[in-house]
Amino acid sequence: MIAAISAHIALCAFAVAVAAAVAVPAALALADRPSVERPLSALLGALYTIPSLALLAVLVQFVGLGNASVEIALVAYALYAIFRSTVAGVRAIPAEQREVATALGLPSWKRRLRVELPLAIPAILSGLRIATLGSIALATLGGYVGGSGLGAILFTGFALQNRAMLVQGALGVVAIALLAELAFRALERSARRRASA
């Protein structure tokens, strides 16, 4: 059980980390360029609406059974929330603060890293929270394509009609989700305090 929980957490943490490493820089770079940002958002949104079982079924065709397919699906779903919330966070920075960064003549990379990124952190964290909770739920479906984690317990329990296994798996998912929610809420609160005037 402990092994399944840690495998589940590892699965989700890895996926969210990969998605963030892609989506946050992309969003910072594109927040000012709606002509690129809007089609990309639409694309990620479309990806997000593909039913998860269908996506997994397709991925298995190409990647095979196992965790790799699950990770790819998780990343694909997480991208949308993180990208959108980062864009929204940058756009919500008071115009005055962004304008001062411009007026000081900071080069654009410095503007993004030293001013926009830190001021958008609360919004980014809320995107990470949504992506993480989504992944925790979604990762259970990985049991269906041979992934590890609590999904394996749930699917085995289902196959064996073992109620104890099912309850254990479900409780595990709820516990992780709750912990993640609380942890992110706390981080967001302290980040909001830091970033406010």
Added chain:
Amino acid sequence: MTVEAPYALRFDRASVRFPGSPALALDRISLDIAAGELLTIVGASGSGKSTLLRCVNRLVELCDGRIEIDGRDLATFALDPFRRTIGYAIQGVGLFAHLTVAENLALVPETLGWPRARIDARIDEILATVRLDPTVYRKRRPRALSGGQAQRVGIARALMAYPRLLLLDEPFGAVDPILRPQLQAELLDVLRNARTTTLFVTHDVDEALFLGDRIAVIDDGRLRAVGSPRAMLERPPDDSTAALLCGDRLLHEYRLARLATREQPT
């Protein structure tokens, strides 16, 4: 340490129109500002004072006319490097909320590649100039400063990297009336030493008269009058300027007297 020569500015029928507005926000402003001059700009709210400053660092683009820096068209400068030679303090203070006072001050010098030791020494020096004890305020975040303290840090940030031009938009707006004359005198001193060309916007006529080598009066996007404080007080060019700058007789005499204290050699 090389401090580069201050800029000379020329506005040549500079005009600004904001999208969606029929009227010009700046209407054919023509004005020469000598290197090292301190020009104060007064005018009613909404008359275009901030817009005038924001044309110079190109936060606002002209729709007509031009601005020259040392004889060269402003539009031909590489934007970011040019902006780093300008000290700008905005009306709303504009300190970065997530950075400490010292980090706010260090942004531009870091970008200019100053060594750490020089940045640190300059932070202490400039905070002392605006009468904030560096040991107390270096590590503060903006939300832990009073309005007047934050404005002084804003001025310090503008002065930090030996700018060739200062654009100060009501920098003393939130400084209390007791400290204000002290800071005015102090700033005057700093600027006289540095001989930095300065455009200084203020609502406060006394401040404008006391600080300015010349005063420009802006009204409804137009330049109404420009001249030395003494000339403006003694021979105001028109009635509305007279009403704005001279006040009643008592005030007029007080203003002339205060001017005399400044004109005394120090």
